[in-house]
Amino acid sequence: MANDTETAATRWAGMPLAARRDERRARLVAAAFALFGTEGEAGVSVRAVCRAGRLHARYFYESFADTDQLLGAVYDKVAAELTERLRTALEATGDDLAERLRAGIHGVLEFSSADPRRGRVLFTEARANPVLAGRREATQTALMDAVLQQETRTHPAADPRLARVRAAMFTGAMVELAQQWLAGGLGDDLDIVVEHAAALLLAQHPS
Template identity: 70%
Template sequence: MAGEEPSAPGRWAGVPLTDRPAERRALLVDAAYELFGTGAEAAVTVRAVCRHTGLHSRYFYESFADTDQLLGAVYDRVAEAAGVEVTAALAAAGADPVARLRAGMHGVLGFSSADPRRGKVLFTEARTNPVLADRRYAAQLALMEGVLQEGGRTRPTIDPRLAKVGAAMFTGAMVELVGQWLAGNLGDDLDAVVDHALELLLAGLLAPALGG
């Protein structure tokens, strides 16, 4: 029950009072991630997350104004983890622009599908939720900016308009590619999907903007 948290006196044993709000917040985010990732937006209610955590509803409102704000925190956590993984993949790829492009695509697709809940949070579910929609749009802009930076490192004299067009097209293509991959429409061979995508990108109109 949502109001049963005080009946477990040992739950917070050893946790300083000043640290408990952050601990409770993390529990709520964990619960929302599980409920959203295995169900849908409608599964993330105050009652449901409190029942899942065993926390009283007052502790929900200690951290979040509503479930939209909670979903935003879920997205932020998953997006941060994705950023860490993709950044590490780019670093491992070295300076070669083609290798970095492949590593970036592989990192995004691989991270999103390694745990189906991740893809639902980052890309596919609750498309009309304003909090998630805003964050996803901001993530697309960040991706486009990253593509521009990558292109600028290898093609510093490229026409800025061409670079922006190429980056915008690549960003849109990546979002659709991820969606199709998560839906299972591209098979189950991640390396093959990335290789095909890379081949098409480098052979097509995006090549100049991507440094190809």
């Protein structure tokens, strides 16, 4: 680790302290993502993360109290990337509900499977770890609120309770759909899966 420490000192020479900390934190998050996304939670230890990130262990505790906190940062990063991907996809569509549904469903499934590590972080391993389970619940709540806002905007006269039930069902269905897609239970044709899912959701939506 001495050589790594020497290399790190050279790498950060002249860099402001805050920037050094940010760069080290980013390296730890990237290393944890790679380990967690391939080996699961069992593969993420302070030693393994620091080895993968080529950092001394003392730098771990500069940013994180423990590995749970680090895993939370990994989840937050991947969830933020998914949110941005969905925002971009939806901005490229018009106001047509069917078009927006297809774009949203495609965005979630394509993002999750383009790099299977993302799907493992968001939809698979997140079920077992208490820290990640809490974040996953918060993410689903945020998604449900976004769907509810869309529902209210397009159908302002709809029964609020019915709208919330529909938003909750859509959110739960998307999580299960993503898990099945990632597990290979839905085949390998993303476009067909998107069409089927959108058709089913539209059939339950008021005209």
